Amino acid sequence: MPASSLSEPAADTPVLAVEGLHITVNGGRTEAVRDISFTVRAGEAVGLVGESGSGKTLTCRSVLGALPPGVQVSAGTATLADRGGGSTDLTGLDRRGWERLRGVRLGAVFQDPASYLNPSLTVGRQLAEPLMVRQGLSRAAAHRRAVDLFTAVGLHRPAEVYHRYPHELSGGMLQRVLIAVAVSGDPELLVADEATTALDTVVQAEVLDLLGRLRSERGLALLLVSHDLAVVAEVCDRIVVLYAGEVVEEGPTEQVLAAPAHPYTEALLRVASLGDWSRRELAVIPGRPPEAGRAPTGCRFADRCAHARPECRDGVVELRSAGEGRRSRCVRLEALHLSGTVLQEVSA
Amino acid sequence: MSTAESAAGSAAEGTALLEIDALSVAYGRRGGRPGQQILEEVSLRARAGEILGVIGETGSGKTTLARAVVGLAPVTGGRITVDGAEITGLRGRALREFRRTGRIQYLFQDPLRSLDPDLTVGALVAEPLAVTGTGSREQRAERAAEALHRVGLDPGLAERLPGQLSGGQRQRVSLARAVVTRPRLLLADEPVSALDASNRNHVLRLFDRLRTELDVAVVVISHDLSSLAGIADRIAVLYRGRLVEQGPTAEVLTHPLHPYTALLTASAPSVRREHRIPPGRLRRQEAAPEWALEGAGGCGFAARCVFADDACRAAPAVEARPGAREVACHHADTWRGRLSSPELAVVAVGR
Numbered sequence: 001m002p003a004s005s006l007s008e009p010a011a012d013t014p015v016l017a018v019e020g021l022h023i024t025v026n027g028g029r030t031e032a033v034r035d036i037s038f039t040v041r042a043g044e045a046v047g048l049v050g051e052s053g054s055g056k057t058l059t060c061r062s063v064l065g066a067l068p069p070g071v072q073v074s075a076g077t078a079t080l081a082d083r084g085g086g087s088t089d090l091t092g093l094d095r096r097g098w099e100r101l102r103g104v105r106l107g108a109v110f111q112d113p114a115s116y117l118n119p120s121l122t123v124g125r126q127l128a129e130p131l132m133v134r135q136g137l138s139r140a141a142a143h144r145r146a147v148d149l150f151t152a153v154g155l156h157r158p159a160e161v162y163h164r165y166p167h168e169l170s171g172g173m174l175q176r177v178l179i180a181v182a183v184s185g186d187p188e189l190l191v192a193d194e195a196t197t198a199l200d201t202v203v204q205a206e207v208l209d210l211l212g213r214l215r216s217e218r219g220l221a222l223l224l225v226s227h228d229l230a231v232v233a234e235v236c237d238r239i240v241v242l243y244a245g246e247v248v249e250e251g252p253t254e255q256v257l258a259a260p261a262h263p264y265t266e267a268l269l270r271v272a273s274l275g276d277w278s279r280r281e282l283a284v285i286p287g288r289p290p291e292a293g294r295a296p297t298g299c300r301f302a303d304r305c306a307h308a309r310p311e312c313r314d315g316v317v318e319l320r321s322a323g324e325g326r327r328s329r330c331v332r333l334e335a336l337h338l339s340g341t342v343l344q345e346v347s348a
Numbered sequence: 349m350s351t352a353e354s355a356a357g358s359a360a361e362g363t364a365l366l367e368i369d370a371l372s373v374a375y376g377r378r379g380g381r382p383g384q385q386i387l388e389e390v391s392l393r394a395r396a397g398e399i400l401g402v403i404g405e406t407g408s409g410k411t412t413l414a415r416a417v418v419g420l421a422p423v424t425g426g427r428i429t430v431d432g433a434e435i436t437g438l439r440g441r442a443l444r445e446f447r448r449t450g451r452i453q454y455l456f457q458d459p460l461r462s463l464d465p466d467l468t469v470g471a472l473v474a475e476p477l478a479v480t481g482t483g484s485r486e487q488r489a490e491r492a493a494e495a496l497h498r499v500g501l502d503p504g505l506a507e508r509l510p511g512q513l514s515g516g517q518r519q520r521v522s523l524a525r526a527v528v529t530r531p532r533l534l535l536a537d538e539p540v541s542a543l544d545a546s547n548r549n550h551v552l553r554l555f556d557r558l559r560t561e562l563d564v565a566v567v568v569i570s571h572d573l574s575s576l577a578g579i580a581d582r583i584a585v586l587y588r589g590r591l592v593e594q595g596p597t598a599e600v601l602t603h604p605l606h607p608y609t610a611l612l613t614a615s616a617p618s619v620r621r622e623h624r625i626p627p628g629r630l631r632r633q634e635a636a637p638e639w640a641l642e643g644a645g646g647c648g649f650a651a652r653c654v655f656a657d658d659a660c661r662a663a664p665a666v667e668a669r670p671g672a673r674e675v676a677c678h679h680a681d682t683w684r685g686r687l688s689s690p691e692l693a694v695v696a697v698g699r
Binding site: 051052156170171200201202203204205206208209227228229230231233234257267268269271272273274275276277278279280281282283284285288341 | 406514545548553571572573574575577578579581611613616617618619627
């Protein structure tokens with residue numbers, strides 16, 4: 001029960017609390033996500049990291065009510081708190097319920113911005129229309145608010161951008177438009193699913209800065225999903241590392257990077273984009289993650305782990321405390337001295 | 349052309365296997381219409397056994413550069429020579445015959461879409477040999493098995509179809525297919541961008557090993573600076589069709605001479621957070637000068653450059669710098685000093 005075991009003051013009630021989430025695929029035959037729990041508080045940025053198949057996308061899609069056919073939440077809850085003190089269990093929502101929530105209390109941005117916009121309407125209209133429908137603004141007021149939002153997301157010449165069609169804008173500009181759409185209803189939570197993966201390096205850094213700024217200015221809770229540990233490290237206060245459908249480690253970003261509490265995190269750190277510009281032997285993680293439903297008994301990472309011992313395969317490994325605010329799913333945690341990366345701020 | 353001369357001067361040691369001299373490419377040029385200029389007088393060299401990394405954003409012309417080398421882009425000026433043979437003049441039959449020699453191999457970004465889904469791995473890897481009628485069926489199968497072994501794939505995979513392989517394995521099949529003809533030059537366009545971090549490193553390590561084993565010149569186009577830095581000897585940075593900087597990898601990335609390279613390295617996400625310069629300081633906040641937006645000559649980066657001034661109305665020439673480096677910027681020697689100036693400091697605090 002991570003949400004309640006953290007003895008936080010009541011004002012720090014999480015905006016999103018995912019508890020014991022299980023997700024099945026293949027119409028319920030295969031379990032792809034097992035017992036995932038984490039929280040995101042107001043103004044906090046939490047990152048979900050893992051390779052493809054780790055369950056990070058399924059987890060994120062279940063929070064957005066956008067699971068594909070044949071995939072369902074089989075157990076657990078995902079609770080979204082609102083500013084009034086009430087809360088909603090997202091796993092029990094029907095279509096109507098989702099419609100009331102999406103774009104209002106919950107915003108989302110994805111990897112390919114162009115496919116979420118109508119190519120035959122100007123981007124301004126696509127932002128203004130929901131404002132008119134949801135917030136009852138007049139056409140003129142919606143136009144003004146849309147231009148304000150375009151300004152807020154750092155689009156140059158926002159009044160001109162309003163009249164542009166999606167094909168006239170670059171990928172980075174489109175992603176800013178979608179971020180404007182996502183925050184237009186002043187949501188409590190913004191979910192970014194690989195939102196910067198397809199962008200050029202320079203634009204990616206700008207969009208990550210924008211997300212960070214929106215978070216501090218609006219007190220937005222941010223759930224960032226990425227396969228790239230470096231991206232998550234840039235933005236997030238806390239990191240949740242997923243492997244083969246399970247949380248293997250969770251903790252504050254700086255601590256996790258400086259001293260990982262799970263061998264998988266250590267391996268991810270070694271292969272991540274280190275910002276190391278020297279010629280070197282590039283690290284790899286041997287083997288492949290197990291397919292959904294074919295995970296071995298015991299530790300699911302054991303087959304690829306440099307520190308594995310026979311006892312790792314004995315039985316289900318539970319997620320347990322690894323110090324203040326940290327959790328790990330490694331039986332050998334106390335015996336290991338995992339190496340992290342040195343965080344150093346070097347000024348210009 | 350001063351561009352060509354300075355490039356020749358800096359890469360003098362050893363003969364270059366790939367020589368690109370003042371290459372210009374334009375699409376849609378017909379009759380009197382100027383067409384769209386994609387590359388402008390780009391000069392590059394790569395020696396056998398060397399890895400040249402090419403970086404740049406979408407639209408910088410890096411893919412066009414690679415395509416021009418295999419005769420797939422409309423060259424409007426300049427010269428490309430590979431292993432002593434000039435490519436730029438080749439047309440029709442002569443070009444086809446040169447391609448069949450397999451001296452140049454091109455590796456695409458997405459192996460799933462560039463590998464025939466109905467052919468087995470063994471047939472795919474042997475195909476470049478079959479096309480040219482090299483050896484008997486048995487000899488080809490033998491060389492295919494050898495190529496698979498070279499890229500670290502189990503020869504047992506030869507019976508599988510591409511759809512039955514993982515992304516990393518598929519890219520290694522593409523690589524096996526490329527090396528089976530014993531090429532002199534390997535061009536790889538974003539070979540690892542579709543792969544996760546571990547597989548990405550795995551494939552890049554193969555490039556690193558193959559260039560020594562096969563003494564092949566390798567050009568890798570990538571936007572992932574950090575992993576490219578692990579294997580590339582030299583880095584060339586393109587911006588809007590022009591070479592803005594090139595030189596030895598570590599020097600270019602740790603001490604960039606061009607403000608665009610500096611912006612790139614500062615923007616690269618890093619778990620270490622040891623950027624020398626905060627990226628906000630290198631992003632232009634104020635509106636670009638009108639002349640820079642018109643695109644009427646001038647420095648191509650001026651519209652986004654913090655340091656742009658009237659001097660940048662004239663396009664900067666590529667100039668040689670000590671340590672086999674080149675840069676095309678009027679302020680290459682002075683911009684770093686201006687970073688600490690008060691007006692820029694205000695901008696940085698504002699971010």
